[in-house]
Amino acid sequence: MQARFTRFIAALALAGLSGLSGLVQAQTLKVVMHSDIKVLDPLVSSQYIVRNHGHMVWDQLVAFDEKNEVRPQMASRWTVSPDKLVYTFVLRDGLEWHDGTPVTSEDCIASIKRFVQRDPSGLRLAPSIAGFDAVDAKTFRLKLKEPYALVLETLAKPSLSPMLIMPKRVAESPASEPIGPEKVIGSGPFIFKADEWKPGEKVVYVRNPKYKPRSEPPSGFAGGKVAMVERIEWLAIPDAQTAVSALTRGEVDMVEIVPTDLLPLVEKDKAISVLPFSSGQYFGRMNWAFPPFDNVKVRQAAMVALNQEQILKGVIGDPRYYKVCKSMYFCGSQLATDAGSAGFYQGDAKRAQQMLKDAGYDGTPVVIPYPTDLPTLAPLGPLAKQQLERAGFKVQLAPMDWQSMGPRLRKKEKAADGGWSFFMSFYDARDALDPIGRTVLNTNCKTSFLGWPCDDKFEFLRDAYARADTPEAKRDIARQVQERNTEVGVFVPLGEARFVGAMNRKLEYTFKAPITVFWGLKKS
Amino acid sequence: MLSFVLRRVLAVIPVLLIVAVLVFGLLRMVPGDPAAVIAGDAATNEQVRDIRERLGLEKPIPVQFAIWLGRLVQGDLGQSFFFKKPVADLIAQRFEPTLALGVCALVLAVSVAVPLGVLAAFRQGSWVDRLVMGLSVMGFSLPLFVLGYLLVYIFAVELEWLPVQGYARIAEGFWPFIERLILPSVALSVGYIALIARITRTSVLEVLNEDYIRTARAKGLTDREVLVRHALRNAAVPILTIIGIGLAVLIGGAVVTESVFAIPGLGRLTVEAVLSRDFPVIQALILLFSCGYLLVNLLIDIGYAFLDPRIRY
């Protein structure tokens, strides 16, 4: 009698649960991301949208939690040999690719090999690697020639480019070219539907029913990544105004980034909640290879002439969403410091004028290419121009579309022959935490690019940072790096901005999402 | 008649060839390098060169043209540099929205403009006539995107009668499909209406001033009979002409309209392809548009032959 009752209750419970999950599964989320996706390979593209796409489809071996500590993700555990030369990783049970084949250690090895060919942090790790061993299907070893302090941090890298584990046959594609849609196969919480991908219109992901989230709650990029919606569509609506209108009318559920100027439209709407989605650091970069910025004193004058406050005000407007931060490292992070930046980035036109005179500036125009089609970057051009001109520089703006910026910046020529003198962009906060993760901080005279800075001392300090093994040592070196920066002008921090998104109140994040991820997000 | 049609069809081919050469040559002069854009910021120059090789950009230009033309004749439009999808797929995916938009705008334009023009002609000199003429001048003076935003503001944002943006495929339901097309079609058709209304008015006026119309009226035919039996038939030729010529206006306008209303059509695809230097897509699209334009005008030419036996050149 009792057995039957229990079975009855069990059946009811099951029915209820499946009904509930049926409800959850019937959900579709329509999201307007900050840009459309053209390239599907997170290792080859440096665009944030591709990084976000990467985290949908692929998973990480190890990952950072919200306290910035490395936790196991696809790995169930790892061990480090006493001499710190061998790292052994053991994968969790039952991990599968979207096509049903199991994840093996060969896949992991191939993915790491591809990663270290291209990513700046990976490139830094590469020379220390002696080799790999696939002990069995679930276990593999990474062997080093000498100890390297940041192995785990490099393997847990979440952004630009994220260290993602791909199937061996995908990871063996050359790292010089992006993979195509048919190779977007991962083991992550969502599956990319290549047959429904309409470039320029929408990207479709569906929940991976075979994904096995970890049992811990989600934290940062680590923990259990539970997909709580069945289907997600990323819609491409290039006009921010139109996207916001679609949101207020319920035609879409979320707009990833709402320009600050348009926030008044959604702040008053009771059905919409506003979320800070990410923070970014604006920066400038001078071209050391050609006049006028081949002269270090001219570079310093520019850094004095630029005015962070004015730039931020011009681009963002609302002071709630920007912050003046003279540090190369994101303010509020472990390494942030004011060292070396007193008197800089304040728009001190008079002092800059004097510095220019002392440097013997001959009037060579500063050519600034900038993208007119990105509202987060477009105003920077005219703003920088005015500030530099007030200091006595001659400035020429070169407006172009975002796609053309890349090839233009790559041209190593005099500005008058199609090169450039100065450009500005921004990094997501997660990428602005240390001296080694950003490509623009590479000052190796032979391998640096996009500005071609060449400073042995700066590079020496970066190396020292990578080898430093205590937090205090790291902080000290980071401070020295920044002081050196204002002496030679590798990187011009132009302030921080918070990018805000808006979503329908029916949506709710169950944890503090590190970037725009779609696990842990439910729709009622 | 058949030989006339055949001759006209054959005359199109050299024009298409010229278009192909023009477009191809134009693109190869473009300073932006698609290989560099594909390779991404952190790529080395060798990696960029590798990609150029793979895309066939290192070969001499006439060779590239011959290869492309050869593939084209076999029906292969090539592969997009960026999306690694066949160009034909991309075009097929975006074809429906532009076609729907164009047809709606065309139908709307003709059904509004012709009656307006006729009305103005019959009531020449009256306030109706002046109103139509005045509105038509304003119609083709107003910039399309300003009009688009105005319509969105009034009808979608303030009155909330219609959706703000987007496109719903007809397979997803007729009403969502139509309601999203209303505002963009109206915006797009305004310039077209202005043009057609004017030509209609003038042509009908010309016919009305002919002697045989006076005779017809003297015989006692009503206005409506005059219109239907004589005026329209004889005025049809210039009206058809302007519909054909105006198609180029429509295509150009579609590019802007798709941008304002976030319609994922061929117009937007062209702009995106130009911005990313996606040569195969640009080539295929411009060729496609030119083809369409020539085809429509061809049909119109043939239509003339039916309407006006005198035209058989």
Next chain:
Amino acid sequence: MPSSTPESATEPLDRVPGLPSPPGTHAAPVSIWRRVLRNRAVMVGGLILMVMLLIALLAPWLGTVDPTEIDAASRNRKPGAEITLTGADGESREHTAWFGTDNLGRDLYSRVLYGTRVSLTVGFTVSVIAISIGLVIGLVAGFARRLDGPVMRLMDGLMAIPGILLAIALVAVWGGGLTTVILAIVVPDVPRVVRLVRSVVLSVREEPYVEAAISVGAPTIMLLMRHVLPNTLAPLIVQGTFLCASAMLSEAALSFLGMGIPPEIPSWGNIIAEGRSLFRIHPHNIFYPGLFLALTVLAVNVLGDGLRDTLDPKMSRRL
């Protein structure tokens, strides 16, 4: 847009825009111009255009400030707001922003007024260049029988490509900037002018008195000067005005798509383009330049109508 000109109706029929009158019956030039000036459309259109021209010339003295002067503290103000501009040397001055400010704090009134220069320049230059090039090519095609075929095929090819797409592609090739935008708009417009000129040449050649002159051995130049050119003048002037109007709209569309004149030079098109993302909150960014643009284009179109009615009545019957 290129090709929105009403007289394009005449091209595929290759009909003559206006039969030249036999010599001796030409109305005396003086009275034609008086008729022109007295036409109401010409007066209205011309007047508005005059005003715009004055604005363009006198912009610096009409209560404007430097249209490129950025002031981050004065962003997005409503029309009529009082703003304080901080100059290069740190001194501030008061200014009333009649039309409000844009998202970089630039005074919209100044930008719109200076924008008049760009639009009028683009319109006028495109028109003159297109007419000139088209005239030369059309004359060649009309007179040199052997070149006629290939030239016209080339023109057909150019016309088959929708104007704005061609312009976009050209701007992509040549880069942005005033000159390239002008040239990019000129190229798609040339074929239409060529057709017009060629049809005039062809019809003039068939006139009996011209045939007679040819058989007598009159030099081509004389034919050109005495018969062909005077008959092209009227339709070309009319077509020129419509080209001007459509060029202004094309420039605006190109700027709207992000492929027009760079924003340091304010043009109505790029003011609208920059302001579109704030349309619902600050519609004045679109409204004021849009109004000026529509008004100017309207004026040019109306002027063209009037010119056509008076200079070439036979052509007006077609339209």
